[in-house]
Amino acid sequence: xxxxxxxxxxxxxxxxxxxxxxxxxxxxxxxxxxxxxxxxxxxxxxxxxxxxxxxxxxxxxxxxxxxxxxxxxxxxxxxxxxxxxxxxxxxxxxxxxxxxxxxxxxxxxxxxxxxxxxxxxxxxxxxxxxxxxxxxxxxxxxxxxxxxxxxxxxxxxxxxxxxxxxxxxxxxxxxxxxxxxxxxxxxxxxxxxxxxxxxxxxxxxxxxxxxxxxxxxxxxxxxxxxxxxxxxxxxxxxxxxxxxxxxxxxxxxxxxxxxxxxxxxxxxxxxxxxxxxxxxxxxxxxxxxxxxxxxxxxxxxxxxxxxxxxxxxxxxxxxxxxxxxxxxxxxxxxxxxxxxxxx
Amino acid sequence: xxxxxxxxxxxxxxxxxxxxxxxxxxxxxxxxxxxxxxxxxxxxxxxxxxxxxxxxxxxxxxxxxxxxxxxxxxxxxxx
Numbered sequence: 001x002x003x004x005x006x007x008x009x010x011x012x013x014x015x016x017x018x019x020x021x022x023x024x025x026x027x028x029x030x031x032x033x034x035x036x037x038x039x040x041x042x043x044x045x046x047x048x049x050x051x052x053x054x055x056x057x058x059x060x061x062x063x064x065x066x067x068x069x070x071x072x073x074x075x076x077x078x079x080x081x082x083x084x085x086x087x088x089x090x091x092x093x094x095x096x097x098x099x100x101x102x103x104x105x106x107x108x109x110x111x112x113x114x115x116x117x118x119x120x121x122x123x124x125x126x127x128x129x130x131x132x133x134x135x136x137x138x139x140x141x142x143x144x145x146x147x148x149x150x151x152x153x154x155x156x157x158x159x160x161x162x163x164x165x166x167x168x169x170x171x172x173x174x175x176x177x178x179x180x181x182x183x184x185x186x187x188x189x190x191x192x193x194x195x196x197x198x199x200x201x202x203x204x205x206x207x208x209x210x211x212x213x214x215x216x217x218x219x220x221x222x223x224x225x226x227x228x229x230x231x232x233x234x235x236x237x238x239x240x241x242x243x244x245x246x247x248x249x250x251x252x253x254x255x256x257x258x259x260x261x262x263x264x265x266x267x268x269x270x271x272x273x274x275x276x277x278x279x280x281x282x283x284x285x286x287x288x289x290x291x292x293x294x295x296x297x298x299x300x301x302x303x304x305x306x307x308x309x310x311x312x313x314x315x316x317x318x319x320x321x322x323x324x325x326x327x328x329x330x331x332x333x334x335x336x337x338x339x340x341x342x343x
Numbered sequence: 344x345x346x347x348x349x350x351x352x353x354x355x356x357x358x359x360x361x362x363x364x365x366x367x368x369x370x371x372x373x374x375x376x377x378x379x380x381x382x383x384x385x386x387x388x389x390x391x392x393x394x395x396x397x398x399x400x401x402x403x404x405x406x407x408x409x410x411x412x413x414x415x416x417x418x419x420x421x422x
Contacts, residue, residue: 035386035390036386036389036390036393036399036400038400038401038402038403039385039389042402042406043382165360165387165388165390165391165394166360166387167387169381169387172386172387176386235383236381
């Protein structure tokens with residue numbers, strides 16, 4: 001069943017994020033990948049992204065644990081909480097450093113957390129909202145505060161030594177969309193810090209009978225020499241489906257929390273690429289709403305995106321204002337979103 | 344691979360390198376009606392041509408082309 005609004009309180013007390021190294025602009029990405037900078041400008045529109053690995057040598061400089069721990073520490077500090085105040089951790093990612101131990105437990109260790117439930121969700125663009133959803137349930141179950149995180153790194157899935165002209169288009173598209181990053185939020189049962197109430201969460205699998213729109217594969221010892229593509233994005237299905245799904249999510253959320261479009265001050269739309277996000281926002285056609293996007297400057301960072309948007313939202317969210325966040329996970333099609341209100 | 348100079352050689356290269364089914368009759372076909380043609384294949388084509396020629400291609404000018412023959416004309420003008 002779709003989980004939605006419940007009367008128990010859940011508040012965003014603080015958000016923290018981490019983007020590795022220096023921004024990589026289109027000229028640099030184009031030169032290192034061997035693809036046209038102008039094409040990226042025109043068709044992707046994203047201006048910059050960050051990588052936790054060296055694009056020239058492939059050397060990994062920072063792990064997902066590094067990025068998530070940095071984001072988590074910032075969120076904790078910003079909330080004014082200590083490790084002892086945190087009663088659960090939920091981390092979502094599609095690209096953990098190792099399968100075990102989980103990135104979530106490694107991050108807990110880095111942050112000095114112990115003797116608490118630590119969950120890891122495997123997800124893509126819906127992951128941050130799934131973490132928020134689970135976090136709300138844990139608060140409703142009696143926890144006072146918890147940390148939710150999301151992040152992704154591309155080092156294992158992108159190889160700049162490959163010839164882009166000979167890559168399947170479904171694989172090549174990933175090279176010009178994604179970047180690395182992490183984000184975190186402190187959730188509390190009572191208003192604290194930023195005092196942003198989570199009024200509703202939508203988290204709904206919508207992929208029955210539908211082929212996957214995005215595949216992220218991995219190799220093990222028995223198939224490490226496989227030619228199977230590590231990434232495959234059905235970008236035509238995504239271009240066709242995501243704008244319509246974004247509209248459905250927006251209206252489903254509004255319906256469940258009992259708001260009208262006039263009640264919504266800020267919109268956090270899906271962040272696929274600058275061009276796709278612009279198309280989605282145009283398609284959603286929500287009158288007089290302020291858009292909060294990050295993808296132009298961060299690239300598509302998967303599980304980190306909603307946190308990067310929230311970090312941009314918080315300084316602009318005035319008392320009593322409301323925001324709707326919409327994300328679509330196109331792997332096996334998951335509709336997620338959240339409704340926030342500053343109290 | 345040498346930069347294709349004739350239209351026929353260009354069409355052959357597009358067919359072989361981009362795995363598209365392209366015959367001589369497709370030279371003037373509107374790109375919107377060319378099976379399998381999309382912006383990602385345009386990126387692969389531009390990448391191939393830039394690697395072969397060692398020059399930057401004017402993507403906006405290529406985008407104004409409505410057919411493979413028109414793309415070939417843009418390339419000829421750049422040569």
